[in-house]
Structures are given as C-alpha cells and as structure tokens.
Amino acid sequence: MIDNIINLQKKIVPELTNLLVERYKVLRQVSNEQPIGRRALAAKLNLSERVLRAQVDFLKNAGLLVFSTSGMSVTEEGNNILRELADYVQKLQGLSSLEQYLLARLNIKQVVIIPGDSDKEPVVKREMGRAAARQLLILLKESKCNIVAVSGGTTLAAMAANISGNFPETVVVPARGGLGDTVELQANTVATVLAQHLHASYRQLYVPDSVSQEVLRSILAEDEGVRAVVDIVKHANILVHGIGRADVMARHRHLPQPFIDKLLAEGAVGEAVGQYTALDGSQIFMTNNAGLMMQDLPQIGTVIGVAGGKSKAKAILAVSRATRQDILITDEAAANEMANILSNGQ
Amino acid sequence: MIDNIINLQKKIVPELTNLLVERYKVLRQVSNEQPIGRRALAAKLNLSERVLRAQVDFLKNAGLLVFSTSGMSVTEEGNNILRELADYVQKLQGLSSLEQYLLARLNIKQVVIIPGDSDKEPVVKREMGRAAARQLLILLKESKCNIVAVSGGTTLAAMAANISGNFPETVVVPARGGLGDTVELQANTVATVLAQHLHASYRQLYVPDSVSQEVLRSILAEDEGVRAVVDIVKHANILVHGIGRADVMARHRHLPQPFIDKLLAEGAVGEAVGQYTALDGSQIFMTNNAGLMMQDLPQIGTVIGVAGGKSKAKAILAVSRATRQDILITDEAAANEMANILSNGQ
DNA sequence: CCCTCTCGGAACATTTTTAGTCCCACAAAA
C-alpha cells in the first residue's frame, strides 16, 4: 500500500522526491549541528549557499526551523516532522542506497534500479527499457557522432520502442550476428527499430548463429558487406546489451544437451554478447559469431548492461565481474538479490 | 498511516499536491475525450496551451500518453495509473472539496481547512495561526495603509507569534476592551505582539470587562485616550477574530450562573467579539464593552474568523450565520462536524 | 573596552526555466 503510493508518486511527480529528500537532509543536518549558520551548513551539504538558503527559508516559513543570531535551530515541530520523515525517506530513497552499494561493490560508474520485479510484472521491463533509453539519449547528446551497438532481447526491444530523438549522424548496429529468435527480439531488429526512432542510420549483420569456425572465417573472408559491418561494430563507442541466464540462453541457442550440462557443471551462470561466465567472472565458453566479443568491451566508450528479475541476479553479477560495465540498469528484485549474494561474501 | 503521509507531504513539499492533482486532471481529461488535441484540451482545463503542453510532454515521456496525428490518447499503463491515482487524489484534496462545500453553504469568500483536530493536537492550532498569518499578510500587501483589529485567544496569539513582515503604515488595535484573561491571550497583548512582528504601530484599549453601561459611558465620555482608540477601532479595515463556545466564554467571563443558564437555555452556542449567537445566527446577548460590535462588521473591509476543534463546530456555524465572514480558517475536525450538521439540515 | 568573527539579511547580476505566441507540415474530414 505504502510502497504503492511511493511508486505512484515517483512515476507522476518524480521531481518532488528529490525535493523532499533534499529538505529532509537539510533539516536533519541542522538538527545534528544546531545552532549552525548558512555557510557552514551549505558546505556540509555540498550545496551552494543560495540554494540552501531557498530551502531553509522554506523550512522557516513552514515553522520547522528558527533563525537566531547564533544560527539556525530545529523547532519542536521540526523534530516531530524529522522523526516521522525518517522511515518515509528511507523507503523513498531505499533504492538509491542500494544503487550506491552495488556501484561500489561492482565497480560500476552508475547503477539505476527500477522499483519492482520484472519476472513478475512486465511493466518493470518496460520501465527498464525506458531508463536505458534515457541513459542512451544522454550519451548521444554529449557527442553527436556515434556508433551504437545493441543486443537483442525483450528489454532491449522495449528500449528501442520507447526512445525518440534526432541523431542523423549516429549509426546503430547489432552487437553480434543473428540469434535464432523471434524476429522482434533479434539484435538486427532492435537495431533497426532503434535507428528509426532516433532518426539514425543502421546496418544489419546477417550471420547465422552457431556456425562452425571455418564457415565463419570464410564468410568474413568472402562477404564484403559483412566484413564492413563487423568493422563498424568493432569500433562502436556505445554498447547496450542484455544479460541472460547461462542455462536459459544455452537452451535458447539449441546447444547440445551434453554440452549444456558440461557448461553448467563448470559454473556458467551468466551470458552476455555470446559469452558464458561463472559467478566469479571467469569465462567458461564463448559462442562463435561475428561482432563484439567480451575482450572488445574495454575498447568501447560506454557499456550499458540491462537486465532485471530476481532469477537473473547471479547472471548479472557474473557478467559485471567478467567485464567492465559503465552503466547497469536493473530492477529492485535483482538488485536486492545481488546485494544478498554480495553480503554473503560470494 | 496514509493520512499521515499525506499530511507530512503537504507540510514539507506542499507544491506536490497541486502538481500531482494537475497532472491527474490532464490525464483524466484525455482519458475522457481521447483522442484530443492540445488546444482543445487546454480550453477544457482552463490552462494555457503552453503549460498544458509541458504537462502532456511529461506524461508522454512517462509513457502514460501517446501522441498521434489525430490527438493524444492514454496508454494502457496510463489507465492503470489513472485508476490508482483516483482515490489518492481524492484524499489528497479531500479538504479542498470540504472547503468548497463550506464556502458555498456559509456564503464565505474563502475557507481554509488545516488537517487535524486542534482539540487533540496543539500543533493544529499553531498551523491555524500560521494560516491566518498568511492570509493577513496577503491582505496587508494589497494596501499598505491598514488598521487591523484583533481579538484574543490562543489561536490568535499563535498567529501573532508566527507572522513577520514590514508594514510601518499599519496600526494594530484590539477589537474590544480587555478580557480578564491570561495576559498572553488578551487582545491587547496579541495586538502588541502582532504589531511588533509586523513592524507596525499599535494602540491599546484599557477598558475593564463587564462594566456597567453607565460606567462604560462615563469612561468613553471622559477618557480622551480611550475614545480616540475606540474611534480607530471602529474604522478598522481588517478584523481577525477568534470564535468561542458560548458556555465556555460565559464562564470564562464570570457571568453569574443563573444568567449563563438562561443564555444557554435560549440557544446561545457561539461567541465572537462579545456577542452570543444561536445556531441559526440570531443574537442572544451582547457583552457590554468598548470596541467593535457585530453590527460594525459589515462596515469592515475584511473579516477573518479563526477557530477549530470539533467542539467548536456549532459555535463557528452560529457566528458565521450571524455576521458576514470573509475568510474562515478552521481545522479538519470542525469542518467535518460543520458539514455533518449542515447536511442534517440544521 | 575594542576587535574580530560569524551570523542573517539583502541587493544585484546572471543564468536558467517557464510561459506566451506564432508558424508549419500533415492528416482527416468535408
């Protein structure tokens, strides 16, 4: 019920959660160090004196703060409010602290957590897609000329469907060759849809999945078009990829059952851009295909990983450890489970 | 619990309410008339095209609206949100609709309802005082030169304590002569404190309470100072007064018990500026003192009544019916009880 | 006693946001 309201508000008036938290922080800080002056307080809170002043003036008018010559103090009413606000703010920004935790533990530059569980509520997957879209747009706006590589999957498809912009200089390519999947979820399709929504151009990469090493080599050697696209892909400066469970993806790719058993026995839990990794981040197996491989990732400007659902927690952890991730977009269920695993020392 | 959160938010991020309700209304209106265009929608909602545009752009980015060449429509997710928002908004602006109701039934220009019950929570009384202060400041800003008359009482004292401004042209006077009360709550004291907080000047009115008609006449005849102040009081253009229960105030003023019994038997329930009124607004008795009387109120520019608590509901009703009130500041408990009484046809 | 330091308050310039007002291409209806 209460969580419902918080989510509702985050959805429809997201700018106010920040405001509430900021005012709460000001009030709390004053409470801790009263009486304290504007400048000292501004320094403590990393706010400019002027914006802090706007806040304290508001709090003063609301009767929560009093000013005196020695500084500001919290009124009795302010203390009451502060006490009541505490757990509300906790819930409100509970995800933020989770974000900070994962960010530190996984050495990722930015973590975005969408409330909910995408295993249970499809809407969460859409929201993750939207969040990924937001991040991508920010990156695109920074430099107009970009090569964006994308993988397939429902979340990435949701991202492509929910983005819009105007970046005619940008080229969108699939990160790897085609995966025998529903057309809408293939990387090629995602790249096309994304490019159309961004008013960007796109290139396709038609390479059948799980071909033998020799066939792949001959394709690359003979097919001028494929080689050109692969060359573009290798120079991508943004990669947006989904993360899958090793077992699910292996079955999905119709690997032979004995091979799957071996893979899992060796500890493979996560998959991203064709590579299967164990929980500790070690590489177990890599599918054979054209396009980006994990060893290419460090050369890419920004890597955005997107995946959610409690069931994918281990997969996300594995992939995050295996390669550099710059931005991780996940959901509450996965984030909580990941924090659980991490705090149990694994 | 939920009410608690709403109050908390109204206190610390009051701008949230308006924004949320506005966006809700936009979403609802689109839902009713989809597909509809910006201009038509703006006209329906009495918004300028530009501000409406800001809102629909937000709702579009949030994935709640979709735009097409034929107009805007609500997405499936938007419909879900709309359904969930409905009762939340109801609660959020529940007081607003109460305000509208009282405003219409009592023929008052403006009604302000503070959440809570001042009988039970002292903080509500403070909030009423603050609300009264806000209204007073608005009035004072409209015209720099003013005579403000105030009555006594805890709420009015709270108002005086919680106001601040700079109105050197303004004169603050007590509405009536002194009431044998705690000094802090006397009209004279309230006037003084108020004047100091407003940087205004003030005049005192020292007339003992419940003197005989003759003594009062002789005071007015002989005491130049009192007469001068009374003259100022009569020309007040703003009156802020409390409203009391007839029985409480009668005892408070030490009227003889048989007289009190008679008063109550005749139906007196409310008291304001020395006048006892019945529920239907008829005048039962008027104390004998210098200063404003009820028949003077129509000549005064703006009359602000302040009172709260369920126990005072009848008193507020009685006084509101007896004389013109421009602004009524009360609390949730009193407002609810008043609405009850009104809807029972009394 | 004075000196100094920090306080709140306030003024001003600048930047950023918001709002008012057009115009345009396009699609659907007439």
Add this chain to the structure above:
DNA sequence: TTTTGTGGGACTAAAAATGTTCCGAGAGGG
C-alpha cells in the same frame, strides 16, 4: 479541392532560480 484539427518546432518575453557580494548586528575573545 478546401477546411479544420493535429503535433511539433521555434522564437521571444517574463519570471524564477542561482551565483555573488556586501552589510550591519551581535557574540565572544582578547
């Protein structure tokens, strides 16, 4: 075909937020 409505873009004026700077008051140390 014209007309009417749509979303989208663009430009400008107004307003709000913010950065910057200064001031006098009062507390506290010398």
